[in-house]
Amino acid sequence: MNELPRSPQTERHLWTFMDQVMRFHTQKSGSNSPRHKIILTSRPVTLDGVLARKYRHSSLPPLQSRLQRIAIEPMAKEEFRKWFLQWAKLQSKSIAQSYFNFLKHGGVFQQQSPHPDLVALLTRPLMLYLVGILHRDALIDDRIFKMSPAEVKFEIYDRICRWLLGEPTSGSGPPLELIREGLSHAGRSLEAIANLLEGRSPQKLRRQMQGTALTILQTGQNQVTQTVIQNRFQNQETTTDSFTQPLPTFFFRTQPRDKAGDWVKSSPRQSFASQKAASAPLSIEFSHPSLGDYLAAEEIALQLKALTQKLPNPYGEVSFVIDSSLHLAEHLYQLLGYGLLSPQIEELVIERLRREQQRNADAFSFPVLFQRLYRFYRAYCRGRWFDEGVAHRVHEQLRDLNNPLNTLQIDATVGLNVFLVLCSATREANLPFWPCGNPEIPQEFDADQLLSFMGRTVALSPTTFWQRARRSLAQIHLPQACLNRVMLAEANLVHADLSTAELSGINLAAANLQQANLAWASLVGANLADADLKGAQLEGANLLGADLRGANLTSANLTNACLVDAQLDEPNQQFAVKSGAFFSWDEFQSYYQSLVVSPFVKTIEEEHLFEDDPMIFIESAEGELMLPTIYSQGSDRYDGETEQFDRERLNAQATVSETEQYAGETAQVDEWVTEAPVSDTEQYSGDTQQLDEMGQHPSVSDTEQYAGETAQVNEWEFSESETEEEQLEAGAEQETGVFHEDTIMLDEEDD
Structure with a gap:
């Protein structure tokens, strides 16, 4: 089932197909037994996704109850014995025995191995064969047993590719002594490498292989025609003449197809000849999905690395090669819009980038990649790239590859793929990843941002985010x-x-x-x-x-x-x-x-009010400046504020200097009183008497102060005749105004 074309509807199509198969299987023959025995093969992830769907037909029981699941067990002792007997026939007994001892010392055959994940990887038939080739040619040693499974997988694929193309290995230290025995020991002679390259450099052939692998991945069909490959790379460094030469059969299977789409059996060279003679469509597929995933991951890592590359201009300024945000978005949509990154490819991509950072941190670093992708992610969550038509333009390009995704699905795919890379890069760069933004930056934070992001992935399937991102x-x-x-x-x-x-x-x-x-x-x-x-x-x-x-x-x-x-x-x-x-x-x-x-309400300390040069820092100000108006709120309110200020001054334990300063200020006020008219002096004396009474009782509450003020007004009322009551009220208002003016002058002198 994994060989079927991939699309957002693949899971639903597989479920429908399996339901039809099971309905067919329930038809009984004359002996009241199933007519046929049917075996379906699949990777566990694909099958689990199909079985997780809710069974909607009540006429038949769920698929889980009607299937007998068979799992391929890891190779046991007997399988290993047969495998090494075959390896000895193909190579030699000494080579087979040396390889067996190598794995044994690494703990591969132990029942309780200290590295169970690594053992599970190395005991797979494909990996067992690839490691056998590398060990035979002394291109691998016991250092792989100290690596993580992701590092071991990448190391094996990378060394096999270098072994095939004749490139020097990237491992440190001299290679072990090479054992050259056996009739079938090729040893990758110079003649064999030259026959494979056919005049191409190893680097050029590798780029051709990686580009072809990514194109096959982007089609979503597990195959691509030779014509599409030529059209895809006609504007790149690789010339179209390179595609008339066959790709390594170790990684690719290249065969013509008949009108019905079936394979036409022939050798790779016969395939190219038959295409030229009969114009038969030549189709390219991976020889093994794991090898194809490795080549595609290498190309994706190379394209992500390009986002961090900088270039100085003639004026000494350094900028990114892909500088503008729009060009970066187009680059990511073209690279990651084909479909969801599989966990295997994501793991290989991060491992390649990790090695690039270790090799030269100036050429590539995860922090720079994270920052560039995070800016893209923030704009993506706001819908910028969809509004600017980036997804629509990439949809036209992918449609030429027969990719089945529509515009909404491409947009959802790119967003989720970038999210997955960000989740991995945040751990490598040791930087925080805020999918909803940093709440300490209000203009950046959106509490519903991740929830809305999940909603956009529903265009692929209702459970896409959970199935793909929950482990990251x-x-x-x-x-x-x-x-x-x-x-x-x-x-x-x-x-x-x-x-x-x-x-x-x-x-x-x-x-x-x-x-x-x-x-x-x-x-x-x-x-x-x-x-x-x-x-x-x-x-x-x-x-x-x-x-x-x-x-x-x-x-x-x-x-x-x-x-x-x-x-x-x-x-x-x-x-x-x-x-x-x-x-x-x-x-x-x-x-x-x-x-x-x-x-x-935070009160202002008294000592700060009398500073010679107080400084006030204003971070930001918006709106129209409005200055206070002293008499706009009425005299009564201003009196209360002045009294509270005076009371706080009198409550504090004044120093000698402050006492002298206050005495000087009082003397100055007395001079003003002497020079003032008689009527004003009398008014001021009454006000001063009120202030003295308040100074003698600094702990009097606001209610008592108000009572004292009322009592003073009553004294004014009893000192005059009752017939002049209205005149006295007018005089009191005039006295209050004069008190305000004197207080303002006193404040100016203090300042």
Whole structure:
């Protein structure tokens, strides 16, 4: 089933096909037994995706109950014995024995190997054969047992390609002593390499192979015609004459097809001859999907590296070769718009870029690539590239390759592929990746951005994001993000930051949340069954009604977390009680309300008011400048503010200098009083008396001050005749105005 053309509808088509096969299989023969025995082959990922679809017909049971799944077991002791007997016949006994000892010392044949992933890789038939070739020609040693599976896979593919083209190996250290025995030992002689190259340089042939592999990948059909390849690269460095020469059969299968589309058996050279003679369409495919993935990954890594290349101009200024944002977007759409990156290709791409950074950090670095892709991602989330027609232009180009994706699907594919590369690059560059933006930068942050991004991938299938991206979310930064009711079951969220995020109803069943930060997150009704929360921060998290059955809460911080109506196993519940979690909603609400900080007005210290040259820093100002008007609010309000200011001055413990300064200011005021008219002097004396009374009682409350003011007004009223009451009220208003003027003069002198 993996050989069928890929498209967003592939999963649905496979499900329909399997349903038809099963209906056919249920037809009974005369002996009341199935008429046929049918075997379907597939990779586990493809089959699991098909079986995950909901069965919509009630007339037949689900596919899972009607299928007998057969898994190909790893090679065991007996299979290895037969394999090495065949290898000894093809090479020699000494070569076979040396290779067997090499794998044995590496722990490949141990039942409890310290490197199970590496053993599983090296015991695959294809990898066992490739490593045997490299070991025979002394192009590999025991250093591969110290590498990760991704490094080993890339190292084997890279060395096989160099061995085939006659390029020097990139490994460090001298090669081991070469054993040249056996009738079939080719040893990649110079004659064999020359016959393969046919006048082409190894680098030119490698670029041709990588370009062809990427084109086959971009068709989505697992094959491409020779004419398409020639048209695709006619404007590049590789000339069309190079494509009249056959590609290495180790990597490619080149055969003509008849009118029905079936293969026409012939040798590679006969294929080219038959094409010239009969004009038969020549089709190119991968000899093995894994080898094709490696070549395509090499080309994708090369194109991503081009985004970081810089070029100085004649004036000494350095800029990127692909400088403008629009050109960068077109480059990415053409490169990654064909379909989703497979996990195998993504792994090989990152490994190639990792080696490029180790080789020359000035020529390539993950931080630079991350920054350029992140800018593209932010503009993509705002719909810029779709609005500018980039996806439409690339759709025309991919349609020439018979790629089945439409414009919306191409746009969704590019976005998800860039997202996957960003997730990998953030770990390599040790930089934070904010899919929703940094909440500390308000103009950049959008809590719904990732949720909207997931919605755009629905153009491929409703579960595309979950199926492809759930394993790539480690160390992601999503504080304050809104991911309500999102499907992230079995997701890898190790060291992820989800603090204060809205995660109500989210499905995190069997997710890996080790060391994740979920502090103060809203997880109301969340599904955390069988989730690994070892060392997770859940302080203050709202887990009301959450499902935590089977979850691993070892070393998790549940302090002040709300577990009201949460489903917990008995050990986890006891652990939560000891950790200080709340099982009462009222208690949690009371605690939560106690954390709310009451707003307060910050008072200005007195010492700052009398600085000779106070400085005020204004970060930004918007709108029209409006100056205060002193008398616009009425005299009563201004009096209260002046009195409060005077009271604060009198409450402070003044120094000797301040006392002398105040005395000097009082003397100056007395001089003004002496020079003033008699009526003004009397008015000022009454005001000064009021201030003295306030100074003697600095701790009097505002209510008492108001009472004192009222009493003073009453004294004015009793000192005059009742018949002159209206005149006295007018005189009081005049006195208040004079007091304002004197106070303003006093403030100016202080300044």
